[in-house]
Amino acid sequence: xxxxxxxxxxxxAIWVERMSRSVLSSExxxxxxxWITTDPRHVESYARMQALWQSDGFEDAxxxxxxxxxxxxxxxxxxxxxxxxxxxxxASAMAAxxxxxxxxxxxxxxxxxxxxxxxxxxxEARQFALVDGSxxxxxxxGVMDLRLTPWSREVKLEKGEAFFDVAHExxxxxxxxxxxxxxxxxxxxxxxxxxxxxxxxxxxFRGLVGVHAGAGRQWRLPxxxxxxxxxxxxxxxxxxxxSAPAWVDGWYDAMDTPVSQLIEQLNRVSATxxxxxxxxxxxxxxxxxYQISKPEAVLDALAVTYNLTWRKAGDHYAISR
Amino acid sequence: MPITTKAKSPGELEDWPAIREAIRRYVRxxxxxxxxADDIAQDVLLRLIALRETQAIGSIFALAFRIADNLMVDTxxxxxxxxxxxxxxxPCDAPSLDRVLDSRRAVEVLSSCLRRMPPLRREVIIxxxxxxxxxxxxxxxxxxxxxxxxxxxxxxxxxxxxxxERAGIEPVGE
Numbered sequence: 001x002x003x004x005x006x007x008x009x010x011x012x013a014i015w016v017e018r019m020s021r022s023v024l025s026s027e028x029x030x031x032x033x034x035w036i037t038t039d040p041r042h043v044e045s046y047a048r049m050q051a052l053w054q055s056d057g058f059e060d061a062x063x064x065x066x067x068x069x070x071x072x073x074x075x076x077x078x079x080x081x082x083x084x085x086x087x088x089x090x091a092s093a094m095a096a097x098x099x100x101x102x103x104x105x106x107x108x109x110x111x112x113x114x115x116x117x118x119x120x121x122x123x124e125a126r127q128f129a130l131v132d133g134s135x136x137x138x139x140x141x142g143v144m145d146l147r148l149t150p151w152s153r154e155v156k157l158e159k160g161e162a163f164f165d166v167a168h169e170x171x172x173x174x175x176x177x178x179x180x181x182x183x184x185x186x187x188x189x190x191x192x193x194x195x196x197x198x199x200x201x202x203x204x205f206r207g208l209v210g211v212h213a214g215a216g217r218q219w220r221l222p223x224x225x226x227x228x229x230x231x232x233x234x235x236x237x238x239x240x241x242x243s244a245p246a247w248v249d250g251w252y253d254a255m256d257t258p259v260s261q262l263i264e265q266l267n268r269v270s271a272t273x274x275x276x277x278x279x280x281x282x283x284x285x286x287x288x289x290y291q292i293s294k295p296e297a298v299l300d301a302l303a304v305t306y307n308l309t310w311r312k313a314g315d316h317y318a319i320s321r
Numbered sequence: 322m323p324i325t326t327k328a329k330s331p332g333e334l335e336d337w338p339a340i341r342e343a344i345r346r347y348v349r350x351x352x353x354x355x356x357x358a359d360d361i362a363q364d365v366l367l368r369l370i371a372l373r374e375t376q377a378i379g380s381i382f383a384l385a386f387r388i389a390d391n392l393m394v395d396t397x398x399x400x401x402x403x404x405x406x407x408x409x410x411x412p413c414d415a416p417s418l419d420r421v422l423d424s425r426r427a428v429e430v431l432s433s434c435l436r437r438m439p440p441l442r443r444e445v446i447i448x449x450x451x452x453x454x455x456x457x458x459x460x461x462x463x464x465x466x467x468x469x470x471x472x473x474x475x476x477x478x479x480x481x482x483x484x485x486e487r488a489g490i491e492p493v494g495e
Contacts, residue, residue, distance in 0.1 A: 006479070013478035017471060019383060021455070029379035036343060036382045037336075043343050046386075047350035048418060052482060053450065054390065055422035061431035062451045065443060071436040220487065232355070 005045075011035065012045040016053045114148040120160070123271040125248070133167035134174070137248045140268040160268060161193040163248050166207075181213040181229055188223075191245040195264060199230040203240045250293030259284045259302065262292075263319075270295035272312070277320035281308070335373070335381060341366050344385050348393060353417045361392045393419070427485065434484035438477060445473040 015032060018024060024032075036042055052058055120126040120138040128136045130146060132153055138144060142160025146153070153174040155164075166174045166188050176183045176192055178200045183192065188207025194200055202211055203226035211219045213229050221227060226237030238255055246253045252265045260282030266274045269292045276282055284306055290298045299310040299317060310319045341362045349358040365388045369381065378384055397419075421427055435443050441463065448454045448462075449470070456470040463470075 009479050009482060010475055013475040013482075014471065016478065017449070017456075017474045019387075020449075024379060024383065026379055029383065032380045033382050037339060040343075040346060043346045044350045047347045049478060049482060050386070050390070051351045051418045051422055052478065052485070055419065055427075057423040057427045058431060058481075059451065060428045061435060062447050064428065064432040065435035066447050066451070068432070068436060070438075070440060070443070071433060233353075 005041075008039075008041055008045045009049065012042070012049040015046055016049045019050075020053065114146070116146045116148075118142075118144050118146065122267075123269055125269065130167075132169065132172070135165040137163040137244075139247060142268070157192055157194050159194060161191065161245075161247065161265075163189070163191045163245050165189045165244075181211055184210045184212070189244070190221075191240070195261070197230070199228060201228040201237060202226060203237055203245065205240055205243055205245075246289070247292065250291060252290045252292045254286045254288055254290060256285045256287055258282055259286055259306075262286055262290065262298070262302070266292050266295050266298060269293055270317075273316040274299070275316050275318055277318055281306075281319060281321070335369075337366060337370075340369070340381060340385060343382060344389050347386055348389055351418050352393060357393075357396060361389050361396070364392055365389050422485075426488075430484055430488040431481055434481050435477075438480065442473045442477050445470055446477045449474055 015035065018028060018032075036046070114131065116130075118126075118128055118136070118138055120140050120142045122141040124140045125142075126138050128138065130136060130153075131148065134153075136144070136155075139161040142162055143158040144160075144162060145156045145158070147156075148154075151172060153169075153172050155162075155174075155176045157176055157178050162176075164174075164176070164185075166185055174185045176185075178192060178194050180198065181200050181202075183190070183202055185207065188209055189205040190207075190209055191203045191205070192200065193202075202209065202221065204221045204223050206223050208223070209221050211221060211227060211229075213219075213234075217234075219227055219234075224239045226240060228235050228237055241253065247265060247269075250269070252262065254262055260276070260279075263274050263276065263282065272295065274295060286302065286305060288301070290301065292298055295317065299319065302308060302319065303310055308319055308321060310317055312318075344362040344365050345355075345358040347358075348361045349355055352358065365385050368388055369378075369385055372378065372384070373381075435446070438446075445459055445463070448459045449456070454462075456467040456474075460467045460470045
């Protein structure tokens with residue numbers, strides 16, 4: 001958390017405690033109104049703190065902690081500077097150091113920057129070994145650019161889904177830009193799905209990643225968690241199964257997933273395009289494990305589930321009622 | 322609830338659009354739902370305008386958020402009664418902070434953070450929130466100033482919020 005946000009949270013905590021008193025002086029009342037109106041983030045921080053204070057969960061936790069023996073304190077990582085900030089500071093210090101080196105050596109820095117463009121043909125996921133030792137599986141139709149510098153590893157995922165198994169490096173950070181959101185990692189394995197409707201989904205299989213979605217929205221995702229960002233809406237995803245996403249092996253795990261999303265997955269793999277006769281069919285929800293490497297089998301399963309029909313019409317499959 | 326103390330002078334006008342926006346933001350942060358935020362903000366605003374006719378209001382925002390708290394509880398009750406899906410962690414698309422906080426996992430995270438705190442801080446928070454003791458009473462019992470009591474609570478709350486954020490997935494800001 002940046003020091004600035006830490007201060008906001010601290011003020012919010014002070015106000016939450018004051019608001020739980022039976023009397024508030026007129027001076028404090030006026031001060032609260034002033035504080036609330038100075039910055040919209042104050043309202044949000046206050047809302048989050050008040051949610052904690054008022055929750056039954058907090059009450060249960062206090063009861064539990066009061067009845068249980070204390071635990072050993074952990075090294076304090078609640079400093080105003082979070083790991084992310086610290087990591088960034090370290091990275092920029094390193095970057096500065098490396099920059100000095102570069103300028104000391106008479107070398108055009110362009111020589112040190114690698115740019116590589118990766119594409120996977122429609123219907124065919126591809127695996128790439130990056131020069132830093134990381135591995136990427138790019139879904140069919142996926143497009144990404146890699147920019148390697150002595151101080152950073154930057155991926156821009158233009159389209160599709162990619163599973164990253166990142167080689168750990170102390171100095172060079174690894175980041176993925178999806179346009180509306182960015183992911184920053186140390187050494188880790190994670191999946192990013194950039195869907196055609198603008199939704200971005202991130203699932204972490206190992207390690208820890210930080211996600212930034214602009215406007216101060218940021219999350220830290222440990223292994224076993226995932227997040228889906230669609231504009232202003234954010235929801236968490238169920239814990240991923242296994243050590244890599246199912247699509248890498250030609251499968252897709254749906255869990256109350258809209259049919260439209262399943263079709264998008266199919267179209268990344270299938271050489272023959274799948275279409276819906278009625279777009280409303282895309283809103284139907286499906287659950288289960290689908291072998292997307294066999295599109296026709298998936299269509300059969302879908303047809304049985306919702307009493308639909310499908311046929312091959314020229315260059316595409318058409319699904320209809 | 323500390324609300325009625327000194328009124329604004331009658332001629333002074335409230336900035337109702339700003340108040341409405343603050344309520345919307347408050348409810349949206351807690352519920353993750355824009356529709357509920359709009360409805361509740363409108364409702365709160367009408368009540369505030371009516372109350373202001375007859376009462377002196379110390380902090381318009383403190384009152385607004387308190388009314389919103391109550392309306393959120395009412396709305397949740399009504400929706401649960403109507404749908405009956407009590408088991409669903411997050412029945413709507415966006416995770417509701419209020420619901421997340423009541424989950425078993427949240428209780429574990431908060432409880433373990435509390436157990437790692439300095440014992441004095443834990444004691445202060447338990448007395449303040451669980452037993453509803455005043456800062457002054459807690460200070461007298463534990464031989465410290467009210468200010469020191471407040472500091473423990475503030476620091477403890479920030480630690481708890483951060484433990485919660487660290488443990489899982491929670492939007493920070495919007």
